[in-house]
Structure formats: C-alpha cells, structure tokens
Amino acid sequence: MPQSLPRRSLLSGASALIASSVLSGCGGDSDDDTKDRVSKQAAPQAGSSGLEKTSITVGAIPILDDAPLYLAIRDGYFKAVGLDVRAEAIPGGAAGIPRLGKDLDITFGNYVSFIQAHTKGLDLRVESDGFQATTDTFGLMVAPGGDMRSPADLKGRTVAVNIRSNILHLLMLSLLSAHNVNEKDVTFVEVPFPDMGTALKKGKVDAAVMVEPFITGAQKDFGAEQLGDVISGPTENLPIAGYACTARWAKENPNTALAFARAMVQAQHECSDRRTVTGILPSYTKIDRQTAAIVRVGAFPATLNPTRIQRVADLMHRFGWLKQKFDVTAMVA
Known part of the structure; x- marks a missing residue:
C-alpha cells in the first residue's frame, strides 16, 4: 500500500466508499445519515480557508481498536484533506471526554462512556465509527493452572477492567448474567490495558477483561x-467505540469535522485487510511484529449506523445503567 494518496484521489475515493452499500469490514451496513451529510457538503480542500482548524489533537488508546487513526496519520490520509492530526494517548475513552474542547478536539472512546456523558448533559457528536468486536477479540483472561473453569466460578473473585462503568464492565455484566452470577458477587478493579497481563501473572487480580494486542501478548x-x-x-458483533467531539466544536468547525470523517472512512476501509492492522500495531504499541502478526482482529466499520450503536444503549438500559431508553440518533453526526 502506498504511503500517501493524492488529495483528489482520497476525497473522491472516500465519497465513493460512503455511497457504497457494501463495504469491506462493516458487514454490509450502510448509513443514510452519513451519505446525506456527505452529499450535502463540499469536501474541504487541503490548505484552503474552508477548514476552520488545520491542526487538531485526537485522544487515542494504544490498542488494536485505534489502528485506523494511526494509519491515517502515518499514510497521509489526514494531510490529503488538509489536516495535521496529533494523537494524544489516553488510558480509556472516559478519560478523554472531559478534555474535549480543552486540549482535545476529538477523542476515541467506547460508546458506553459517550452515551453516559451525553445523557448527563454533555452534548456529544460521534463523527466516525471506530471498532466492532468479533469473537475472541475481547477475552476474559486468567492465569494458567487456576481452579476456575467458567465465568460461574467468578463469585468472590476480583476482575480487572481498564475503567469501571465502561464498555468492558458492561460486557462483563452480560457474561456474568448468562452464568447466573450477580454483579455484587464480583469485585471490579481498574487496571490499565498494558498492565493487565502483569497483574494476572503476579496474582494481583483473579481475571481480567483484556483486548488485543494484550491478549496475545499475555498468552x-x-x-x-x-x-x-x-x-x-446478546453482545455478539457489538459496536464498541468511535470518535466523538462536542456538538459545539462540530458546529464551530463543520468543515474540519467533515475532513476528519472523510479521512477516517478511507482508513477504516483499509483496515478491513488484517495485514494492514497487524502491520501498523508495532508502531504505536509495545507489541513486537511477531506477536502482532497473530493477534485477533475485529471489524472497522466505514459508515456510522445508529441502528447498530443503539444496541449499546439498549444493553445499558437492560442492566440499569440508563433509567430510561435512549435514542442514539441525537448524538450521531
């Protein structure tokens, strides 16, 4: 794959991708809202006055899910639409949200945290989808040789999640429920993704909800x-995370937001090839190339589909994280 694409080629390619009803890596989903938004607005040209901001900072987590963002930076997709994008490492999506409008323009984050923030009064707009989990990409991991044989054995145990009350915590509640384990029977502790393997190895936690590339690294x-x-x-193929900004930022920087979304469409599409994902992983994580080559890779949807994201809000309501049902359409760009 070439290291950069001509500006005109990238923009026309992004438009074609958005207009297509079948895209690699997104399960054939299309999104009318996204297509209408793109068709009604002219693409900002690199270096033109059409961009309200040409330099932006995006909160990112050094995990597999953020591969498209780092790809777009490395291979010039952002530069092709006139943007200089800097990735700022954050420990989790919830940590990036309070920084929006301050030192972060846009942040990567899980949909649970975005929905929670929105329902508590922070008007957010999801500008790009990010990652959709598939089988074995998110694992409940334990050290070898233990006495636990299934999630039903977690009663009285300690389970690590990167941040409490986020997507991993919610996924665990669904798994525990399927094995007749009550949330109160388990102690959840916060451990950053890169430290989960060590915590398991040293017996500081009994289990950990891990993501790639750390699952393969710990194995x-x-x-x-x-x-x-x-x-x-109920969580099969669940949408996990995307990229959001505040509604105010999106209103003040509509062309910049659109340029970001267009570049991400191209990057998300490119990441439908697992070799692209595994190839860039070592550049922003501590995983070596040998380990990166065998990680499990999920899906990177190239369109925003409120119907898919609605599944997250419905799951939150099921477990009492939302007092009332919430329509995610209000926060999807």
Missing part, C-alpha cells in the same frame, strides 16, 4: 487462558 508471555468470551450471545 505468549505466561500462557494466559481464556475463561470466557465477553463478545457472545
């Missing part, structure tokens, strides 16, 4: 085993 390092798959049953 290679000390033989970590999967106790359960949190992406199963």
